[in-house]
Amino acid sequence: xxxxxxxxxxxxxxxxxxxxxxxxxxxxxxxxxxxxxxxxxxxxxxxxxxxxxxxxxxxxxxxxxxxxxxxxxxxxxxxxxxxxxxxxxxxxxxxxxxxxxxxxxxxxxxxxxxxxxxxxxxxxxxxxxxxxxxxxxxxxxxxxxxxxxxxxxxxxxxxxxxxxxxxxxxxxxxxxxxxxxxxxxxxxxxxxxxxxxxxxxxxxxxxxxxx
Amino acid sequence: xxxxxxxxxxxxxxxxxxxxxxxxxxxxxxxxxxxxxxxxxxxxxxxxxxxxxxxxxxxxxxxxxxxxxxxxxxxxxxxxxxxxxxxxxxxxxxxxxxxxxxxxxxxxxxxxxxxxxxxxxxxxxxxxxxxxxxxxxxxxxxxxxxxxxxxxxxxxxxxxxxxxxxxxxxxxxxxxxxxxxxxxxxxxxxxxxxxxxxxxxxxxxxxxxxxxxxxxxxxxxxxxxxxx
Numbered sequence: 214x215x216x217x218x219x220x221x222x223x224x225x226x227x228x229x230x231x232x233x234x235x236x237x238x239x240x241x242x243x244x245x246x247x248x249x250x251x252x253x254x255x256x257x258x259x260x261x262x263x264x265x266x267x268x269x270x271x272x273x274x275x276x277x278x279x280x281x282x283x284x285x286x287x288x289x290x291x292x293x294x295x296x297x298x299x300x301x302x303x304x305x306x307x308x309x310x311x312x313x314x315x316x317x318x319x320x321x322x323x324x325x326x327x328x329x330x331x332x333x334x335x336x337x338x339x340x341x342x343x344x345x346x347x348x349x350x351x352x353x354x355x356x357x358x359x360x361x362x363x364x365x366x367x368x369x370x371x372x373x374x375x376x377x378x379x380x381x382x383x384x385x386x387x388x389x390x391x392x393x394x395x396x397x398x399x400x401x402x403x404x405x406x407x408x409x410x411x412x413x414x415x416x417x418x419x420x421x422x423x424x
Numbered sequence: 425x426x427x428x429x430x431x432x433x434x435x436x437x438x439x440x441x442x443x444x445x446x447x448x449x450x451x452x453x454x455x456x457x458x459x460x461x462x463x464x465x466x467x468x469x470x471x472x473x474x475x476x477x478x479x480x481x482x483x484x485x486x487x488x489x490x491x492x493x494x495x496x497x498x499x500x501x502x503x504x505x506x507x508x509x510x511x512x513x514x515x516x517x518x519x520x521x522x523x524x525x526x527x528x529x530x531x532x533x534x535x536x537x538x539x540x541x542x543x544x545x546x547x548x549x550x551x552x553x554x555x556x557x558x559x560x561x562x563x564x565x566x567x568x569x570x571x572x573x574x575x576x577x578x579x580x581x582x583x584x585x586x587x588x589x590x591x592x593x594x595x596x597x598x599x600x601x602x603x604x605x606x607x608x609x610x611x612x613x614x615x616x617x618x619x620x621x622x623x624x625x626x627x628x629x630x631x632x633x634x635x636x637x638x639x640x641x642x643x644x645x646x647x648x649x650x651x652x
Binding site: 294300303307319 | 429432433435436437439440443444447448503506507508509511512513514515516517518523647650651652
C-alpha cells in the first residue's frame with residue numbers, strides 16, 4: 214500500500230522554504246501531490262503563493278528544503294513537458310487570435326490525445342471568437358483563451374495562479390469543471406486562491422501559507 | 425511534423441514571430457525609415473561633391489544600418505517578458521537556446537533583412553561605385569546577424585532591469601566596434617581596388633562563433649533574469 218502510494222506521488226515538497234535576502238517568504242512547508250489530486254494553495258496577499266508557484270514551475274530556485282518530481286530531483290529534465298503554468302501574465306500574444314495562440318502552444322508542448330484547437334476553444338466557451346485577435350477579447354475571455362491551452366497540451370500537472378480572477382460565475386464553474394475532468398484523467402493541479410471563491414467538488418487538499 | 429517535436433516547436437515559434445511582425449508592419453518600417461532619413465541628410469550637410477560622398481559612402485551606410493538595427497534590438501524579448509510568453513517558452517520541453525535562436529533569426533529577418541535590401545540603394549545615392557556594392561552587401565549580410573546575436577545576449581542580460589535601454593547602449597558599444605572595423609575594412613579595401621575577402625572572413629568566423637554561443641548565453645541569462 215505504501216509503495217503503491219509513493220509510486221503515485223507526482224510532486225513532493227519536504228521542508229520547502231523560500232527566503233529573499235535572509236527574510237523568510239514562506240515555509241517550511243511539506244506536501245505531496247498525487248495523480249488525481251487538486252490542491253488549493255491558500256494564503257493572504259504577500260504570503261508567497263505566486264512565489265511557491267514559480268518555484269514549482271522550476272523558474273525560481275530555493276536552496277532550502279527539497280522538491281521531488283516523480284521520485285527524481287526537481288530539474289528541467291525531469292519536469293520537461295509535464296508541467297503547464299498559467300500565471301498572472303497569461304502568455305497570450307495580443308495580436309494573434311485565440312486559435313493562433315493555441316497553435317503556438319501546440320507546437321511547443323505537443324497535443325493531448327483527442328484534443329484539437331477548435332474543440333478546446335468551444336469547450337471553454339469561446340466558440341465564435343476563434344479568429345478574433347486576443348486584444349479585442351474581454352479580460353474574462355482572455356482568461357478563457359489561456360485556459361484552453363491547458364486542455365490542448367498533454368501536461369499532467371497544472372499550475373494555476375489565481376485562475377478565478379476576472380471570471381464570471383460561469384467561468385468559475387468552468388474552471389472547476391476543467392479541474393474535475395483533469396483529476397479524473399489522472400492529472401494533478403495546484404491552484405492558488407485567496408479564498409474568495411467556492412472551490413471544486415468535495416474537500417480539496419489544502420496547502421496553507423502564512424504571511 | 426508531429427506536434428511537440430523540436431522542429432514543430434521551432435516552426436511554430438518562427439511563424440508566430442513573423443506573423444506578429446507582419447501584424448505590426450509599421451514597426452518594421454521604422455529602422456528602414458531611420459536609415460533612409462539619416463543617409464539622405466548627409467549630402468545636404470556635407471555638400472554634393474561627388475568625390476567626397478563616394479569616399480564616405482561606405483562608412484555612412486554601414487554605421488547607419490548598424491544603428492538602425494540597435495533601435496529594433498530592445499524589443500527582441502520585451503513583449504515576451506511582459507505578456508508571459510517567455511515563461512511559456514521556458515517551460516516548454518524544448519531546448520531554450522534553440523527556441524531563442526529561432527527568435528533571433530525571426531528578429532533578424534524582420535529588422536535587418538529590409539535594411540540589407542535598401543543599403544545598396546542608399547549607397548548608390550551617396551555615389552558609391554557599383555563595383556564596391558558587392559563588398560558592402562557581403563559585409564552587411566555577415567555583420568548584421570553578428571550584431572543581432574551579440575545584442576540579443578545583452579538584451580537578455582538586461583532583461584531583469586526596467587528601462588534597460590541606456591545600459592544596453594553602453595554595453596553594446598565595445599561589441600559594435602570590432603564589427604564596424606571589419607565591415608568598414610572590407611568596404612574600404614574594395615573601394616581602393618584591393619582584395620576584400622580577409623575582413624569578410626573574419627566577420628564570418630565571428631558569426632560562426634556567435635551562432636553557436638550566443639543563443640546559449642541568451643538562454644542562461646534569461647533563466648537568471650527570471651530566477652528572481
